[in-house]
Amino acid sequence: MKLSDLNTILPIVLLVVWACMLLLVDLFIPRRSKGWTALLAAVGLAAALGLTLAYAGRESTGFCDPNNPGNCMVVLDGFSSFQGSLFLASGLFAIAIAYGYLKRMGLERGEYYTLILFSISGMLLMAQAADLIVVFLALELLSIPLYVLAAFARPRTDSEEAGVKYFLLGAFATGFVVYGITLVFGATNATSLSGIAAAVAAGSFTKYLLLIGAALILVGFSFKVAAVPFHMWTPDVYQGAPSSVTGFMAVGAKAAGFAALLRIFITAFPSLNLDLVPVLWGLAALTMVVGNVIAISQTNIKRLLAYSSIAHAGYILMAFVAFGNPAVASDAAASALFYLVTYAVTSFGAWAVVIALEKTDGKGLEISDFAGLGRKRPLLAAAMTIFMLSLTGMPPTLGLVGKFYLFRTAVEGGFIGLAVIGVLTSLISAYYYLRVVVTMYMREGDPTTEHEPWLDLTWGLTALATVILSFLPMALFTWASGAVLKLF
Amino acid sequence: MTQIIPLSWYLAVSMLLFSMGALGVLIRRNPLIIFMSIELMLNAANLAFVAFARSFGVPTGQIFVFFVMTVSAAEVAVGLALIIIIFRNKHSIDVDLMNSLKG
Numbered sequence: 001m002k003l004s005d006l007n008t009i010l011p012i013v014l015l016v017v018w019a020c021m022l023l024l025v026d027l028f029i030p031r032r033s034k035g036w037t038a039l040l041a042a043v044g045l046a047a048a049l050g051l052t053l054a055y056a057g058r059e060s061t062g063f064c065d066p067n068n069p070g071n072c073m074v075v076l077d078g079f080s081s082f083q084g085s086l087f088l089a090s091g092l093f094a095i096a097i098a099y100g101y102l103k104r105m106g107l108e109r110g111e112y113y114t115l116i117l118f119s120i121s122g123m124l125l126m127a128q129a130a131d132l133i134v135v136f137l138a139l140e141l142l143s144i145p146l147y148v149l150a151a152f153a154r155p156r157t158d159s160e161e162a163g164v165k166y167f168l169l170g171a172f173a174t175g176f177v178v179y180g181i182t183l184v185f186g187a188t189n190a191t192s193l194s195g196i197a198a199a200v201a202a203g204s205f206t207k208y209l210l211l212i213g214a215a216l217i218l219v220g221f222s223f224k225v226a227a228v229p230f231h232m233w234t235p236d237v238y239q240g241a242p243s244s245v246t247g248f249m250a251v252g253a254k255a256a257g258f259a260a261l262l263r264i265f266i267t268a269f270p271s272l273n274l275d276l277v278p279v280l281w282g283l284a285a286l287t288m289v290v291g292n293v294i295a296i297s298q299t300n301i302k303r304l305l306a307y308s309s310i311a312h313a314g315y316i317l318m319a320f321v322a323f324g325n326p327a328v329a330s331d332a333a334a335s336a337l338f339y340l341v342t343y344a345v346t347s348f349g350a351w352a353v354v355i356a357l358e359k360t361d362g363k364g365l366e367i368s369d370f371a372g373l374g375r376k377r378p379l380l381a382a383a384m385t386i387f388m389l390s391l392t393g394m395p396p397t398l399g400l401v402g403k404f405y406l407f408r409t410a411v412e413g414g415f416i417g418l419a420v421i422g423v424l425t426s427l428i429s430a431y432y433y434l435r436v437v438v439t440m441y442m443r444e445g446d447p448t449t450e451h452e453p454w455l456d457l458t459w460g461l462t463a464l465a466t467v468i469l470s471f472l473p474m475a476l477f478t479w480a481s482g483a484v485l486k487l488f
Numbered sequence: 489m490t491q492i493i494p495l496s497w498y499l500a501v502s503m504l505l506f507s508m509g510a511l512g513v514l515i516r517r518n519p520l521i522i523f524m525s526i527e528l529m530l531n532a533a534n535l536a537f538v539a540f541a542r543s544f545g546v547p548t549g550q551i552f553v554f555f556v557m558t559v560s561a562a563e564v565a566v567g568l569a570l571i572i573i574i575f576r577n578k579h580s581i582d583v584d585l586m587n588s589l590k591g
Contacts, residue, residue: 154573171523171526172513
């Protein structure tokens, strides 16, 4: 181990040390002023974000095998800094939406922010992982704090149930990932992603073990990103968990799952992509259709957004299908990254609006509770309209651009059928997203909403970003393309 | 005369354990038993890992097993705590009774 190894993962080291310190410091912060803990956590995240951005453009590897310097544990490259910035920014938003919400719900405990920091360090490690052992450790580091956070509103029964359900299904998924890693190791005698790719290129591997192993890893991560048929936990957990946790989970955990899938399947299994195309095709199509169709019948806004997040996992999986065609593989990965940013910005905004309407006793979460919002809080309603349009994929929002890139790579890759399914399911989704908009503007009602500066800042910023970025998407797309370039 | 047990035997046992674990998760209704089944799946992976590592003659597999054991211990701590708080509240831990979220 050299000092430069630590330098490669410096943002993670910083964040973990900061979180441990915060856990201690929090003991000396009186119960009434937990805002300090939130502020300190945000400072830690901002410092790690600054460091990540300062390291953008650097390339290095860390914790390499001294006998075989090509096999490393962690890697710092464009992909990891892109994903890392996304995770850290979503962490800042997660704290912004949580601060007032926790106070209002009587949940203000300092551990909340520490757990968020630990979970984000797991996500950062996931983006930098270059070895399946590190992938496994990062997966657990990001999941275990989330299990606790889901049950954070105890003794509220639904939050406790959400915690247990998320834990059992998450641990089940981990079992699949671990067994998949085992079989991949058995097939190639390597756990580092480059080592696996080298063994496959040299032909010194057992094909059927490798295929089963890759499939099991895919199943495990499909649970994490909530792809159909591994989505059963999503609506219950999203509904039961405190809304601020759900917002973070819907963005962070999903993005981290896709980060791992992208990294593993691009670097380690490029030769398997052709074998996996039919499986991924089915997974993507099923996820888009089931997510969007079941969302139609939802009356609870949290469940609606849960099914919406399932459906969006399907759209992102479309990019994975396009990998099967090497000509568009790089574009496909870039459009997946672009769509993750799109989804993160829009989804955080929508959850911030939901939190602004939620009341202490868990009321205010039905879609009918949005009635009259257009008259009472015109700006809030306008922001929600932007988010709903963006989730549908209508102009002038970032969602349209994101879907355009995804569908274009699918068509260019020769998967026209899949692109058609994507367009049709987007049309279906317009029905339930626009129903929220119609309720806000056309129905009479008197909703009570919260004015919290950080919450208002979150939905305001994300709404502006959703609209403005849609007019200059090239900058973001160029960054995403640059990020995946080195992977191929 | 000594005879080495072939790799495929270990793999057969490991796959049997893994299937039993996965099946247990799907059909049992008690979270503790479900959790035991998950541990069975992880230990199936551990067994296969050690068997592979021994047949390849590399230590990677054994080291991975230590990681899996440590992490699953951390998972147990969180999981049992979650099961206990729900038991305090409902005096039952049957997953079929965890239905306040079905909709």
